[in-house]
Structures are given as structure tokens and as C-alpha cells.
Amino acid sequence: MSPEAIFFYLFAVMAVAFSLVTVLKRNPAVGAFSLVLVFFSFAGIYAILGAHLVAALQVVVYAGAIMVLLIFVIMLLNADSPSLDMDRTHWTLRALSLAGCATLFAFFVWAFQNGSLFPQPGQFPPQRVAELGGSTKLISYLMFTEYLYPFEVTSALILAGIVGSVTLAKRQKVKRGKA
Amino acid sequence: MASSTSCLLSWLVFLPLLWALVGLCIPTNTASGLKLSKLSALIGSLVTFAVSICVYQQFDPASAQAQLAENHAWIPSLGVGYRLGIDGISLWLVLLTTFLTPIVILSSWESVEKKVKAYYALILALETAMLGTFLAMDAFLFYTFWEAMLIPMYFLVGIWGGKERIYAAMKLFLYTMAGSLLMLVAIFYLAYQYKLQTGLGYSMYLPDLYMVKIPSGGYLAPQSLLFLAFTIAFAIKVPLFPLHTWLPDAHVQAPTAGSVILAGVLLKMGGYGLIRFVLPLFPDAVRLYQTPMLVLGTVAITYGALIAWVQTDVKKLVAYSSVSHMGYVVLGIFALNPTGMTGAVYQMLCHGISTSGLFLLVGMIYDRRHTREMSDFGGISKVMPLFAIAFMIILLSSAALPGTNGFIGEFMILLGLWQTSQVLAAFAALGVILGAVYLLFMFQKVMLGPVTGDENKRLKDLSLREVAVLVPLLIAVFWMGFNPGFWFKKMQTSIDASLVPYSQSAVASSNAEKVGTPWNP
């Protein structure tokens, strides 16, 4: 077993464990911190799979930006609300959901083991990627050539997101009496 | 069929609607404007009546064909056309409609106070829908008008009705709608069958549909199922015994005009539909279901009459009496002989006159006392002698006294039925007794006895306007009672034609092939 494989399994076990903590832990703050660890594990797996740019983005955007936002919100709401201490959904729904998830998970695992998913090899085997200067360079190149328009649209999307979240989160001059 | 040469029928159908639209433009924020809008509606309905008289004069009683026909393409790909025509049966129902509408408008002159303009517009729109239903020669057009009729009726009951008006309007709407959807499916089936059998494409033209051969035999054969689909739709409208419960609610809650139109014209749609669609389309199924239908009709007569007897609400009594009287119509139609059929058509007209009259009279007294409970009245004859006279005459017409219109209808229906089934005729004739029972009980409770209560003592007798409303009906009662030949002579050919599939020779060969149909002899 190669070191990469060992690292992969390490990260995988970590990710599963911390995601379970995220989902099951009552306190959302603890959940948020476990989630950061999940994100880091994912970043490691990306790196192992050769997607270095994605790994970097994962760390920067997810573990950095998104998590910070989340924790801010948690703290913001936690400050004046005892209702954050949540119970779970109705037990029937919970039981059925867990059963459904488990069944589907089993199905997927079974399908992945038995399916033939790789019809033909792609245009960019690792040697070629190396020739072209590494995956980061390749991705960046593609981003500004083939994916230029989606890339630009993304900026518009982010802009809309910024405006939207600001508008939503802004304290409005609410008329009194409306719950 | 001849291509359209005149558009008289179109004028007849759409004139009220056009007039209603014009009437909506009259500003009614002043008293004179209000009066003008009423007047305009009245004139509109009178003009329509005049047009229908023209139609009457152009009608040729010798021909059983649809006359004054109009034929324009509408949705050619589905075989739907704008096709109008008139025959001896629809002629009288059209005249009944145009005759009753001015009366109805005049009768609500003072009793309707809110949303006056909309009220009259709706009545005129309703007239258009009713006339369209009677004149449509295309199954789809018929269905369109048939459903369109419900809309103004729904609003008339729902806006100007009594306390429970929303419930009643909803019930009326949904109940009749449910029935007619069955009919719609059956119409599509027929159009599809026409396409299969002729290879010419779909057609909803009635004479085309009459030629469709539908497999028959057994209570669940295609023909029987189609028969049931149509018959349930029409039986709800008639209304035939177990499908009648919407009627008392609708009648009690509807404003006077609504009740009059409902009883006078809308119920006739059921009988008309049976004659126009069910008899020519499904002769085998009709013969198969003849006895059940006759039994239901007989039950309706006694059942409606018995229930009418124990009512305490005058209007409900009249409503149940309608159930009883319309039972006769079903009997006359399903007796399947010319006497019964003539009686049925005549009974429809008579019921249109006499029950409308009863509703108008109840409405007049309701306007004065704002109650319909019999126990609130007593000895009204004393304070309102003219009202008493009119009431008595209409009541006798409803009780089918010889010399009034009701007698001719019931006599002929029972005579026709007697030729089909003597036992059922004997049972149906019990309605003759029961009719007298409930009407006289009502008359006694309301009109006779000592004058009770101060309010009753102060009642005013009929005004000139109310007399003008009633006099045409009273004239019609006696005219129809003594000179039925005037009416029979225009409908005879059509009635005979509609019974062609049931004549002896047709019965003999019915299994081999459908012989004659009314429109393609």
C-alpha cells in the first residue's frame, strides 16, 4: 500500500468521523469546528488525487471563508437565543430517513462495486498534464479560454450573492407589531 | 344539410348578450340611470321575444328537419362547428324562454336592490345561454352553452340569494357540472367513433352522431354506458328522483327570478336533452332501460309530492312539487309513444308556466313579509283578494285541473304511459291526488283561515306591475288548457320523427341496423 493510499484512508476516516460529529452533535459550534476538519480532510484527498488547485480552493473558500461566516452566524444567534439548543425531527421521519439513507448508501456501494464506469481514457493522462506544466496551469488555461464565459458569469453570481445577503441580513426598518 | 341562409337564430341567441353588454354601459349612480338600466333590460328581453316570434312564423311545421339552420366551422380539426337549428320541440322551449325572461325581469323590478346593473346583465346573459342550448345542433356547442348557463345562474343564486346562498350556489354548480362532465366524455367518445366508422375525421354535428353505430346488448354494453352518461347528466337537470337534492336548496336560496328561470327553463333542459340526444342516439339502451327509468319517474312523482306535503317552507314545497311534476316529463318521454312524448313536451311548457307562476307568487308575498314559513301566514285571501285569485288559478293549473294547461300534459302523459305500462300509470296517477293534497294544504295554510298577525293584516294587494307580471301567465294557463292544438300542430312532426327508431318496424330490425334517425329519415 502506497503512502498516498495510507493518507487517503487516514483522511477518509477523519472526514467520516468528523462529519458524523457535525451532524450528530447538539451544539452547532462544535459541529462547525468538526466541519472545518472535514473540509481539511477533503483538501488532503484532493491533493492526493492530483487536483492541487481544488485542494487550495477548498482550504481557502470552504475552510476559510464559509466556515468563518458560519461561525459568525452561530455566535450571532447564540448570543441572544436559548432556542439554538435543538431537538431532532419527529422520530418516524428520522427513522425513515436513516433507513432510506442507509438503503441508498448500500445501493450506491453495491453499484460502484459492480458497475463499469470507465468507457474510454481521457485526453489528459498524467504525463500530458505534466508536460503542460501541471494541473493548476492546465486548469487556469482552460478557465480563461474554454470556460471564460461561465467564469465571468460567476463574478456576476457572486455580486448578486453579495447584494442578496447584505439585503437579507441588513436590519430592516420593520414596522412594529409584525411578528 | 343546406348551408346557412339566414342568421336569424344567431341574432336570437346573441341579442340578449349584446343587449346586456350595452346595458352595462349605462351609468347607474342616479335614480334615473337605475331606472333606465332596468328599462333597457326589459326592452331587450321584449325585443328578443319579438325575434322569437319571427322565428315562430318562419317555422315550417311540416318538416322535421332542423330549420333556419346555420353552419359555420369552429374547430374543424375536432369536427366542432357553430351549428344552430330549430325544430318543433325546441321551438316551443325557445318561446317559453323568451316569454319568461321579460316576466322575470319585470318581477324583480323592485325586489332587487343591490348591483342592479349586473343583475339584469346576468339574466340576459343567461337567456343567451339557454337559447343557445336549445338551438345548438352541435354536441360541443350544446355542451358549451349548457355549461355557460351555469355561470350566470351561479352568480344569481350566490349574490342575490338568501342566507345559505353560497352553499346552494355551490351545490347547484358542482352537482350539475359533475353530471355534464360525464356527458362531455360521452360526446368525445361519439365523435371518436364517428371518425373510426366513417374515416372522415371527427364530427360533433348531431345528425352525424346519430349515424354512429354503437354496440349494444346488456346493461354494460358501450351503448348502455353512453346512455347512462348522458342520462345522468340530464336526469340531474330534470331532476329525476335520487338526483334531485340540489333543487330544493337552489330554489329556496335563489332570488325569485332565479327560481323562476330555474324551474321554468333550466329544468326543461334535462327533458330536452333526453329527447334530443338520448332517444335518437341510443335506441337499444333506451329500450333496455325503459322500465327502470319509468319506475324512477313514478317514484319521483309520488316521492316529490309526499315530501312537498309536509314542507313548512312555501318555496321548498314548490321546489319539491317540481320534482313531482318533472317526473311526469320523464314518464312521457320514456313511454316511447307519440301520445306520451307530446304530453311530455307539453308538460314541460305547462310546468314552465305554472311553476314559474307559483314561484312568482311566492316571491311577491316574500317581498312583502320577508318570510316563507307557512305558519307566518294565514288568511291572506282576505287582505289580498287579487293575489288570491291569481294564486288559485296557478294552483289549479299546477294541480292539473281540466281546462288548465296542466291537465293536458298530465292526461296525455298518463294516457301514453297507460299504453306502455298500466301498473306504472296507475301509480303515477296517484300524483293527481297527491298534487291536490299538497297544493290545497299549502293554500289553506297560507291563504285561508282567520287573518293572523298584524303584519298580515297590513299587506298590500298586488300592484299594477305585479298584475302585469301575472296576467300573461294566467292567459297562458287557459289558452294552453283549452287550445292545445295550437301548440301541438307545430311540434307533431318533430315528435313523430324523434320516435322513428321506436316504431314497430324499427324495433323489428333494430338489431340488424339502425334504421331511421330524426334528422336523416
Added chain:
Amino acid sequence: MLALIPLLPLIGFLINGSWYALGQARGGKAVPATAAGGIATATIGASFVCALMLFLQLLGSEEEARTLEVTLFHWISAGALQIPFTLRFDQLSSLFCLVITGVGSLIHIFSIGYMGHDESPQKFFAYLNLFCAFMLVLVLGGSLPVLFLGWEGVGLCSYLLISYWYTDPDKASAGKKAFIVNRIGDLGFLLGMFLIFTTFGSLDFTALKQLVLTMPVSGGIMTTICLLLFVGCTGKSAQIPLFVWLPDAMAGPTPVSALIHAATMVTSGIYLVSRLSFMFALSPDALCVVATIGAATALFAATIAIAQNDIKKVLAYSTVSQLGYMFLACGVGAYASGVFHVITHAFFKALLFMGAGSVIHGMHEEQDIQKMGGLRRLMPQTFLVFAVGWLAIAGIPPLSGFVSKDEILWMAFASEHGSVALWVVGALTAALTAFYMSRLFILTFLGTPRFKVAEPQDKGHHDHGHGHDHGHGDAAHHGVAVHESPAVMVLPLAVLAVLSAVAGAIGIPHMSWLEHWLHPVLAHAPALRPEVHHETEWVLMGVSVGIAIVGIALAFVIYGNLKTAERFKTQWASLAKILSNKWYVDEFYDALIVKPLNALATILWKFFDVKVIDRIVLSLGDASNQSGALARSLQNGSTQLYAFLMLAGFLSIVGYSLYGIFH
């Protein structure tokens, strides 16, 4: 001219009716009875003149030509059903016409006096005229439907006139009862008419007569036809089981009782049977039923009449009883005798009723004979004419009642359809009739007044006391100022008294003009039973005279002295109770038919219609509501539920695909 007979009264009705509608009904003043009554009497009088002239014309013509016919218009025509509105004046209808218009005219005149103080005399006379018109249509109608028009029309007028004083609920109810009971009979009439039409294809009397003779029809159908029609007769002519309306009908004004419920309308059943005698003659079974019902009714009603105290009720039951006689006559095939009795009965019963009316008028609306007595001196003229009527109905020769009744009894005994039993019942009835009529006469006119006689000069008071709902209280306190009726009332009585006395002349046995006259239109008189000898007739005649005298004598013995009467009454208390309660027939019908039907109707309405049929309809609506509610519970706003449903959907798609893969 023929059309004028019914048209004239109709015109009178229209004049009075529209005058009423345009005048008094709209708040105008009441027209005096003399004016309204004058018009009405003039029209019916003119009608009488027409009838008389036509009758004379018939008399003068050949026997075969004694039919006048006029078709006014085509009434109903649809396919095979052709009913022209034909009036036919022949031997039978001519007699009825004369009686109706003649007696009718007299009663109209009488009413001018009797109804002099009524609130709306125009209405009364309009109804009366309308009645005459319908009655004339009934007897003149050339076919069954036309007859039926008159038949129902007279029923209507009877209703209107019985409940003429409608502010009294009892009187209004009496009218309603009359109409409804008549309607029950009419049902039989209608069905009989249908059966005739489907059997013979025609409803015209002349055509039917031909068809019946030529078409072979099974006896069963003929019997059914006759019995159905006879059901109609029992309704209109107040026979068992439908007689209950007639006594109640006395709620109407007395002239109405005289005209409708004694002289004319109630005899239309006999008219119908005679008119269709050619059919009845073919059905011995039907005849047997008719005779039995007639005899039973005669006896039954007579027993009730004994115990009644209302002067009009006694006469009413007597009418029922006499009508029974007439049906007995028809039932044994002696139609002419039946018609004969119709005529004589019309005279003496109208006389008795109007005499009673005169008494009631004079006594200020007092109708209880127990509170009368001694009117002989107070109302001498009425006394005199009433006595004639009494003797006539009691069967004292040579008055008309004796002649006609005796002939019926003879035929009941001797006819091939008759029997000794029928004769015994008839004779017993005759005795009872003599008895109760004498009782009535004694209690009313003889003896001493059993009321406080007021001073006759109290003129102003009793002029106002004629109102129908007035007078009882006054009588008790101030005494009754009995007065003889005015000439306008007494004169018609006198005419009728003369007629009652001499009318027997037209039907003297063995030289009966009437029988000869009616011979062509009626079925042939029945053969006599072989064992009966002609000498028996004289014996029986003697017996019936004897019976009448015994009855009268018995009444004098018992009621001549009121103490005897009281003792008699206590001796037979239970029987008296049953009789005065009319054998509890009304209660019986009420408990057996009316109440159960009403209960059934209520159950049908409140339970079956509302709780079953409508419930089913509404539960269909509810069902769609419920399913909507069910679907709505999915849309509960919980995002997680939606997510779960997505999961479930995905699961089911996967499951379905797997199922597809493995199968």
C-alpha cells in the same frame, strides 16, 4: 242555442267575477246581493229557457232525431287522440239540464235573500254561476274528457263554495277534504278513461256505444272499466267508501248545499253510470258491486242520520242515503228509475235544504235542532213547504218521493240483478228515512220553542245578525228574534214544494213517460226474475207505504214527548254514541290513511331525503374535501418532509429500476 246553455252561466260568472276583481277586490265597495244575484239569476234563468226550448224541440221531433250536437272547438288532438269539445243534448242530458238550470235558478233566487248580508255576494254568485256552467258541461259533454272537465270543474266549485267562508279554518278544511276525496275518485275515473281509450280507441259516447256493441271485449276488461269509473262515482256521489266529504261539505252556505250537495253535483255519478249504461249492462259483476255499494251506503248513512243534531248534517246523511238508493237502482239495471229518483230527489232535497236554510236564516245561524222546536207558528210558510218535502222523502203517496222510491224498491226486488236481500236493505232504509226525517221535522217545527224567543220588533238587531259567524252569542243572551224569511226565499220553496208533490207523475209505474223517454239512451231495462209475479208489485207497494207510516209513527211516539226521547237515548246510549260519531269512519280513515301517509312523508323528507340521499351527495363532496385535506397534510411547510419525500421518490425510482434489472 245548445252552446248557450253552459255559456250563459259562464258569462254570468265572468261578469260577476271580473266585476269583483276590478271592484271589491281592489278595495272598492261590495255590490249589493240584488245586483250580483240578479245578473247571476238572469243568466241561469236564460239558460233554463234555452234548455226548455231545446227540450220542447226534442219532444216534437222523431225518436231517432232526438239528439242535438254541437262541436265548439277542437280541444285535444295528438295522433290517435282526438277530442273535440262536443256538447250533445239528448234525452238523458236534457232532463239533467232542466233540473240543473231549473232548480239552479230557484236556488239562485233563494240565495239573493239568503246571502243578502254577505260581505262579497259577487264572489258567491260568480262561483255559483261557474258551478252551473261546469255542471252543464258535465251533462252535455259528448265525450268522457269533456265530461271530465265538468266533473273536475264542479269539484273545484264545490271546493270554492264549501270553503266560501274561509276565515273559519274548519270550513276551509271541509272544502279541502271535499276536493281531495273527490280527487281520489277522479283517479279511478281517469284510469277508467285510459282503459276505455286503449280498449276501444275512442272516448266519444256515441262512438263508444257502437264499438261496445260490435267489438268483442273480455268481460274482465269491461268489469274493470266499469269499476274504475264507479270509483269516480263513489267520490263524486258520496258512496262508501268515499262519502266522508259530503257531511263536512255542509260547512258551505246552505244554498250551496241545496244546489251542489243535494240536487246536482252529487248526482253526476248516477248520470255517468246511466250514460255508460251500455257498458255496465255488459258486466253483471260491476252491476252487482254498484248495487251492493248503493244499498250499503243507503242503510249506513240512514243509521247515522238518526243520531245527528245539526239540521244540515241530517239532510246531508239523508242525501248520501238517497244517493245510495239511486245507485241501487242503477245496480239492478233500472237506470231509468235511478234517473227518476235523481229528479224527484233534486226537488224535495233542494226543498228540504232551502227550508233548512230558511230556518237557519230565521234562527240567526242556529243549526242545532235540539235548540229549535215550535217553529210551526213562528215560520208558518217554511213549515208548510218543509212538511211537503218531509212527506215526499218519507215516501207517503202520492208525493214524488214515494213514486220514485217505490219503483227502486220494486226493481231491487224483482230485477234479474236484484234480490230479496237488496229489497230488505232498501225497505229498512226507507223506514229509517221516514223515522229520522220525522224526528227532524218534529224537533224543528213541532212542540214548543226550546230557545228564548225575543220580541219580534227588535228589527234593527237581526238585520245585522245574518253574518255567518255572528248570532250565537246574541241568541243566548237576548233570545232569538225568529222571523219568517222574505218572499224571495219563500217563493222558490213554494215552487219546489209543488214540484216535489207532483213530479211523481212523470214516472208512474207501468205508464212511465220517463222510462219511455229515456229508453233510447239507456241500456234496456232488465228482465224480471222468473219467480216474481206482477201482483207482488202491489203487495210491495203496500208494504213500503206501511213501512213509511210506521217510521213516522215511531218518530212521533218517541220524539212527540221529549222525555220519551231522553229515556230512549239513555237506553241506547252506546249505540247513540257510535251513531252520533258517524261510526267513527273519519277517525278510522285518519288513523289508517292520513296519519300514516303523513308520517311516511315526514320520514321520507327528514330522514330519507336529507339524511340518506342528500347525505350521499354531500359525502361525495366531503370525500373530495377529505382527500384534499390528506394531500394538504403533505404540504405542511416542513422542508425536511419535502426532502424526505424526495428521498422516498428517489428510493422508489431506484427500486423500480432494480426491479426492472432483475426481472
Added chain:
Amino acid sequence: MIPVPVPVILSFCAAIFFIGLAGVLIRRNILVVIMSIELMLNAVNLTLVTFSAALDHPHGQMAVFFIIVVAAVESAVGLGLVIALFRTMRTVDTDQIQLLKG
């Protein structure tokens, strides 16, 4: 070049995905729900990267790039919504937030 069999990686992704889905379904705290959604997104991302590597094609990574961007925006807007909701309803309990209840 891939150190472990592709099905194993994919199964791992599925595991994370369904843990996330279970979190969405069983938790009523809306913040935890949002975090669970992030988990699911990450699982999908890893799937894409895995396929990208297995199929020798960088387009999978491109998709992940865009997904990360959208996820960032999503969480920004989503958390803004949470704040707005909390402000009006004083709760982050999904059972209480049922404005769309029919």
C-alpha cells in the same frame, strides 16, 4: 496514478453524502442543516474530482471550481436568510418555520 480503487473513493463520497443527507433530515437546527448541505456538496465535489482523475480529464475539476463558487455564494445568501428569519421568527427551528404550510 490513483492510489486507491475508484469504487472505494466513490463509496466514501457516498458515505459523506448520505451522512449529510441524514443530517438534513434529522436535525431541526437550520444551521446544522446548512452545514449538512455543505457536506453533501463536498461529497459531490470529491466525486467529480475522482472522475476527473480517473478519466484523465480536467473538466471535472472545472466543475468543482464553479461548484465551490456557487457554494460560497449559497452559504452567504443562506446564512443571510437565516439571520433574516431569526430576526422575524426568533427561532432557527425548521418545524417552526412553516410559512408555506398549505
